Amino acid sequence: MDNVISRRKLLQGAGMLAAALTAPGIRVSFAAAxxxxxxxxxILRGAMDGLAxxxxxxDKNYQSARGGIALSSGAYVxxxxxxxxxxxxxxxxxxxxxxxxxxxxxxxxPYRERSHFDAQNVLECGALxxxxxxxxxxxxxxxxxxxxxxxLGLAVxxxxxxxxxxxxxxxxxxxxxxxxxxxxxxxxxxKLYQKDKLFHTALTQAVxxxxxxxxxxxGSGFGKKGxxxxxxxxxxxxxxxxVSAVAKILSDPAGPRIATIEVGGWDxxxxxxxxxxxxxxxxxxxxxxxxxxxxxxxxxxxxTVIMVATEFGRTVSQNGxxxxxxxxxxxxxxxxxxxxxxxxxxxxxGLDKTQLHENxxxxxxxxxxxxxxxxxxxxxxxxxxxxxxxxxxxxxRVMALDxxxxx
Amino acid sequence: MxxxxxxxxANRFGLGGKKDExxxxxxxxxxxxxxxxxxxxxxxxxYDGLPGTLEALKELKGYRExxxxxxxxxxxxxxxxxxxxxxxxxxxQGKGYLKDVARRTRVIAQSDAPFFxxxxxxxxxxxxxxxxxxFQMGLLVDFEREAIRPNIMGDFLSLLRASTHHPAMLMxxxxxxxxxxxxxxxxxxxxxxxxxxxxxxxxxHTLGVNGGYTQNDVTxxxxxxxxxxxxxxxxxxxxxxxxxxxxxEPGQKKLLGEIYEQDGVNEGEKALVTFAYHPAxxxxxxxxxxxxxxxxxxxxxxxxxxxxxxxxxxxxxxPVYKTLLSLPEAWAEPLAKVKTxxxxxxxxxxxxxxxxxxxxLRLVGAFKLLGQMPFSAPSPAGWSxxxxxxxxxxxxxxxxxxxxxxxxxIYTQVSPDDLLEQTxxxxxxxxxxxAVSRAxxxxxAITILFASPEFQRR
Numbered sequence: 007m008d009n010v011i012s013r014r015k016l017l018q019g020a021g022m023l024a025a026a027l028t029a030p031g032i033r034v035s036f037a038a039a040x041x042x043x044x045x046x047x048x049i050l051r052g053a054m055d056g057l058a059x060x061x062x063x064x065d066k067n068y069q070s071a072r073g074g075i076a077l078s079s080g081a082y083v084x085x086x087x088x089x090x091x092x093x094x095x096x097x098x099x100x101x102x103x104x105x106x107x108x109x110x111x112x113x114x115x116p117y118r119e120r121s122h123f124d125a126q127n128v129l130e131c132g133a134l135x136x137x138x139x140x141x142x143x144x145x146x147x148x149x150x151x152x153x154x155x156x157x158l159g160l161a162v163x164x165x166x167x168x169x170x171x172x173x174x175x176x177x178x179x180x181x182x183x184x185x186x187x188x189x190x191x192x193x194x195x196x197k198l199y200q201k202d203k204l205f206h207t208a209l210t211q212a213v214x215x216x217x218x219x220x221x222x223x224x225g226s227g228f229g230k231k232g233x234x235x236x237x238x239x240x241x242x243x244x245x246x247x248x249v250s251a252v253a254k255i256l257s258d259p260a261g262p263r264i265a266t267i268e269v270g271g272w273d274x275x276x277x278x279x280x281x282x283x284x285x286x287x288x289x290x291x292x293x294x295x296x297x298x299x300x301x302x303x304x305x306x307x308x309x310t311v312i313m314v315a316t317e318f319g320r321t322v323s324q325n326g327x328x329x330x331x332x333x334x335x336x337x338x339x340x341x342x343x344x345x346x347x348x349x350x351x352x353x354x355x356g357l358d359k360t361q362l363h364e365n366x367x368x369x370x371x372x373x374x375x376x377x378x379x380x381x382x383x384x385x386x387x388x389x390x391x392x393x394x395x396x397x398x399x400x401x402x403r404v405m406a407l408d409x410x411x412x413x
Numbered sequence: 414m415x416x417x418x419x420x421x422x423a424n425r426f427g428l429g430g431k432k433d434e435x436x437x438x439x440x441x442x443x444x445x446x447x448x449x450x451x452x453x454x455x456x457x458x459x460y461d462g463l464p465g466t467l468e469a470l471k472e473l474k475g476y477r478e479x480x481x482x483x484x485x486x487x488x489x490x491x492x493x494x495x496x497x498x499x500x501x502x503x504x505x506q507g508k509g510y511l512k513d514v515a516r517r518t519r520v521i522a523q524s525d526a527p528f529f530x531x532x533x534x535x536x537x538x539x540x541x542x543x544x545x546x547x548f549q550m551g552l553l554v555d556f557e558r559e560a561i562r563p564n565i566m567g568d569f570l571s572l573l574r575a576s577t578h579h580p581a582m583l584m585x586x587x588x589x590x591x592x593x594x595x596x597x598x599x600x601x602x603x604x605x606x607x608x609x610x611x612x613x614x615x616x617x618h619t620l621g622v623n624g625g626y627t628q629n630d631v632t633x634x635x636x637x638x639x640x641x642x643x644x645x646x647x648x649x650x651x652x653x654x655x656x657x658x659x660x661x662e663p664g665q666k667k668l669l670g671e672i673y674e675q676d677g678v679n680e681g682e683k684a685l686v687t688f689a690y691h692p693a694x695x696x697x698x699x700x701x702x703x704x705x706x707x708x709x710x711x712x713x714x715x716x717x718x719x720x721x722x723x724x725x726x727x728x729x730x731x732p733v734y735k736t737l738l739s740l741p742e743a744w745a746e747p748l749a750k751v752k753t754x755x756x757x758x759x760x761x762x763x764x765x766x767x768x769x770x771x772x773x774l775r776l777v778g779a780f781k782l783l784g785q786m787p788f789s790a791p792s793p794a795g796w797s798x799x800x801x802x803x804x805x806x807x808x809x810x811x812x813x814x815x816x817x818x819x820x821x822x823i824y825t826q827v828s829p830d831d832l833l834e835q836t837x838x839x840x841x842x843x844x845x846x847x848a849v850s851r852a853x854x855x856x857x858a859i860t861i862l863f864a865s866p867e868f869q870r871r
Contacts, residue, residue: 052792120612120631121622123794136622165784165805178806191813194848194861201842202866204751204804212806270791271545275587275609326605327590332612364628 040154043309043344043385044256045264046299047144048292049167050316051126052272056336057322057368058285059095060109060350064088067357075324081281085109089350093281094289097297098341102348106307107296107341108410110377111352114318114370118363120332122273125317130169132375132398139399143378145172146397148264150388160262162252170266177211177262179255245269245291246298253302264386267295272316276329296341308343311385311411315339315374321366322357334367338377344385346412376407384411418442420839421744424871425706427527429752429760430836443738446528450734452566454529459520460558466580466653469551470645510544513554514780514787515773522759522768529565532734534755535705537561539698540576540618541795542585544788549584553788556581559652569698569728570689577614577685580643580653586610586793593639593662606662611635613793619688621697630669636662637673637680695723701798702733707742708749709799715742748840748870751800754783756871757812761863764836765823779818782811816863820856829858837867 061077062068064087069076082090083099089109091099101107117128117136124136132143139146148155149172159176161167170176192213199206248267255261271288278285292314300307319336335355340347355361355369363369375398382388382397383406394401422442423430438445521530537557544550560575560582576582583589591607592599599605611634616622640661641654649655656678666673666680669687673680688694699719703711722736737743752760758779762768768776780786785803790796797803829849833841845865852858862868 119622120628121616122792124622161805163805163807165802165808171801178808180807191817191857191860191864194852194857195813195864198842198844198848198861198865201844202870204800205809205866205869208804208806208809210806212810273792275607276590325607326592326594326599327587327607329587329607331608 040151041158041263041386043263043311043387044303044306044342045381045386046252046256046310046312047169047264047266048295048312048314049126049129049169049266049268050272050292050314051122051268051270052274052316053122053125053318053320053332054272054288054316054336055274055278055285055320055330056111056316057319058278059092059289059339060085060111060337061090061092062088062111062354062357063090065354065357071322071357071359073323074328075278075280075330077280085350088354089352092286092289094286095293097293097300098339101296101300101341105348106343106345107339108345108347109350109352110338110340110372110407110410111350112335112355112368112370113315113338113372113374113377114335115374117318118334120318120334122317122332127168129315129317129374130167132169132378134400141172142167142169143397144169144264144266145174145176147382147386147388147393148172148174148176150392150396157260158263160252160255160265162248162265162267167266167268175207175211177214179252245295249295249298250302253299253306257303257306269295274320274329275325275331276327278329300341310342311344311381312341313338313377313381314341315377319368322362322368323366334363335370336368338374340377340410344412346410351407351410372407373404375401375404377410379404379406380408380410382406416442417746417839418744420837421871422446423527424752424760425743425748425750426531426738428521428524428531428756429527429763429868431523431763432766432835434763435835435838446738447735449526449528450566450731451526451529452563454526455562455566457520457524459516463558466552466555466559467645467647467651469555470580470643470653472551473549474645510550510553510788511773511777515776517554517557517787518759518762518776518780519768522762527763531706532565533557533562535702536565536572538790538795539701540572540582541790541793542579542581542788543790543793544786545791546585549581552579552581552584557788566731567729568689569694569723569730570686572730573614573618573685573689574682576618577610577641577681578652578654583610583641583643583654586613588638589642591635591639592660593636595664596639596660596662598657598660599662606632606635606639608632608635610641611638614685615688617794619697620691620693621700624691624693624697626669633666633668633673634684636666637668637684640678641681689728692720692724695720695728699723699733702737704798706737706750707740709801712742715740748867750871751804752869752871753796753798753803754785754808754812755780755787755796757869758783758815760836760868761816761819764832764863765819765827767819767823771822779815782815784808784811812869813860813864817856817860820859820863824855824859827859829855829862832859833862836862837865840867841865842867 057072061082063082081093083093084090085102089111098107115125115128116134117125127136130142131139133139148159151158156175159170159174161170161176161178163178163180166176166178196209199209252265252267256263256265269292274285296312299312303310315338316336319333320330321333325331353371355371359365361369379393379398382393383390416439419435419439419442422438422445423434426446524530542553542556544553556579560579564572564575586609587607588610592604594605608631612631615624615626615631615634620626640657642657643653644655658677661677664675668684673683699716700711702719703715707715718740719733719736722733726732785796833849845867849858849862852861
């Protein structure tokens with residue numbers, strides 16, 4: 007019996023049910039995947055303050071430009087003689103020093119306004135403007151794998167973020183309280199849903215992913231808290247447990263290869279803190295997640311790229327309430343054994359008032375699509391021309407960032 | 414026999430059929446909806462005598478002081494007994510919120526005016542306040558009771574004003590912390606502006622993101638709004654709103670091309686009037702209403718007619734709702750919308766008549782399970798009105814699981830076939846009827862009914 011489904015009660019001798027589940031409509035196992043590399047995109051919703059995460063402590067204007075939210079030397083660890091990591095990024099810093107993590111600084115999408123929702127839409131749909139595409143760029147990338155593409159994508163959370171939405175089916179997974187409902191009910195519903203594509207697709211994927219996840223989590227579970235609708239991975243433990251299970255799902259030989267994880271809470275308008283505080287806690291939680299991914303991916307870490315990005319940055323100077331308002335450029339992080347790390351990739355725009363975007367924001371000098379294109383081309387081995395024409399239309403002049411993936 | 418129109422009235426515009434609702438309204442489904450467009454439904458006896466915002470603000474003040482004490486306690490300055498007492502007081506705050514949410518759920522699940530309650534929910538979501546900032550938990554349900562319910566049958570400006578003045582909104586979007594840099598308060602403390610409320614009023618409450626404003630307008634409106642704050646001691650008009658002159662940015666401002674001379678709180682009032690009557694607002698509200706009631710991607714003609722009704726009637730909302738009910742698209746099949754988790758839970762409660770029997774924790778637990786805890790939207794944009802954001806694989810399993818739990822609680826008291834007639838009778842497919850009648854147990858039959866596309870759609 008296929009070990010992917012062996013834990014499912016329904017197959018323990020219940021021949022009739024097994025036959026029903028293997029009937030067309032519900033797939034019970036994955037075929038071999040067309041790509042062995044792993045790619046995880048962590049979406050930070052709310053706009054992460056990139057200057058707090060990876061402070062340019064060597065910029066002569068850093069202290070004066072940030073004022074009260076400038077970090078003192080005890081609150082960061084230098085990455086080189088110009089950039090540092092907030093001290094909450096302990097695991098990331100270690101990866102960086104070991105050559106398997108990198109920072110891309112002063113990046114943004116092509117979007118230049120300051121609405122979270124439009125900006126997230128651009129980050130995820132991969133077009134030049136909000137609602138410029140109806141599906142997500144990562145889903146379009148999956149489609150390039152052709153026939154087997156439907157088995158590659160995994161959205162962590164109860165629903166699929168725009169980045170993963172599109173014609174290619176993707177699975178979703180979140181820690182469930184009680185596992186699957188009774189098999190008889192699922193079988194009856196599978197029939198009822200046949201004329202309702204929305205429900206049918208969702209049910210089919212749910213059954214697939216749970217078959218693997220049941221093995222991964224091994225019933226020990228996450229308590230009843232789950233992912234908070236995919237929005238609130240707030241504490242480090244929840245983050246660690248969730249990503250550990252995700253890593254196990256991605257480690258399954260026939261499981262998905264490409265996943266999205268969403269982390270909210272980055273909209274720090276007030277009292278964001280310095281070495282400690284709400285933002286430092288978010289950094290620590292993200293760091294714990296990266297660390298757990300490395301541990302749990304084990305041998306697959308060598309073939310892994312994790313990309314962490316946010317919809318835009320925040321104002322360089324603090325606002326009137328110890329926080330920062332919506333800005334433009336931020337930083338993106340890369341981690342994984344396949345990353346050509348130990349480097350900050352940037353064309354640093356500077357923090358002098360005259361160097362800022364609209365006199366208030368870090369000016370973007372790298373397009374996030376340059377990073378994504380490099381990952382798709384150099385890590386996931388997708389065709390360069392296809393990436394430009396099908397994944398990021400209108401990006402002919404947006405060149406993949408060379409060298410960020412190990413040759 | 415009940416009609417398809419009755420099903421649509423009770424589901425697309427209502428919250429799912431209560432016992433006998435479909436058959437009762439079948440004679441005149443539209444008349445039933447029109448009759449609910451009446452301000453008298455704003456008052457609900459279950460809400461009588463509850464403490465309001467001012468009380469909540471006072472509690473909050475105490476809570477803040479307690480928190481300070483708690484810190485001291487952690488540093489060892491308060492004895493163990495004192496620390497335990499403080500801790501239990503803090504816990505109380507969260508419990509009050511759960512109680513509020515459970516009470517509201519029962520009100521909605523038992524309401525005889527579900528269309529009115531849908532409109533309350535629509536506006537409550539449009540003007541989102543959220544427990545994602547936990548210190549204001551005590552104010553969230555007050556916000557809906559005080560700012561939303563009494564105003565949804567009036568005009569949009571009153572609604573906008575009530576929302577923007579309410580302490581819950583001022584706190585949620587940080588305006589109580591925003592300080593004019595050149596005001597006496599700003600010069601003293603070196604503090605400054607916070608743009609959050611200014612931006613979201615324009616982007617999310619009125620003009621919409623493409624409403625034709627610039628970053629400069631946001632900054633200027635933020636200056637205009639400095640001083641819009643709250644006060645636990647009832648200074649000002651006693652509502653909790655208080656204009657702090659000392660932090661209001663002095664001097665002239667320019668918003669959407671118009672000069673605002675220095676005029677204290679009136680500057681903000683004037684700006685709200687401008688936003689309320691702006692054509693971009695009419696279009697934005699029309700789009701959201703159409704998306705909420707008609708289709709995830711609403712037909713343009715429907716949006717246009719709603720926008721025209723909004724503009725022609727100077728933002729009076731009653732004619733807009735009436736226009737909505739008159740649109741052929743609003744009564745069209747197939748069932749294009751999927752119930753949000755909130756409405757799905759409420760529909761099951763209405764169908765089963767179980768709202769009174771379920772304890773608070775279970776009620777609230779259902780929302781948590783499906784990821785839509787009332788007053789906890791993840792962002793100021795509120796909950797999504799599109800199925801793609803609610804019907805992922807995992808979310809569907811959670812719905813089925815919840816259906817099973819409710820079915821388990823009620824199967825001894827109802828007949829699945831009767832329940833089917835009462836809820837989805839007019840639209841039930843042969844396959845659904847067959848599956849419900851052939852299910853292995855009454856529990857499974859009801860689970861399948863509640864999980865059927867006809868029950869989840871509207």
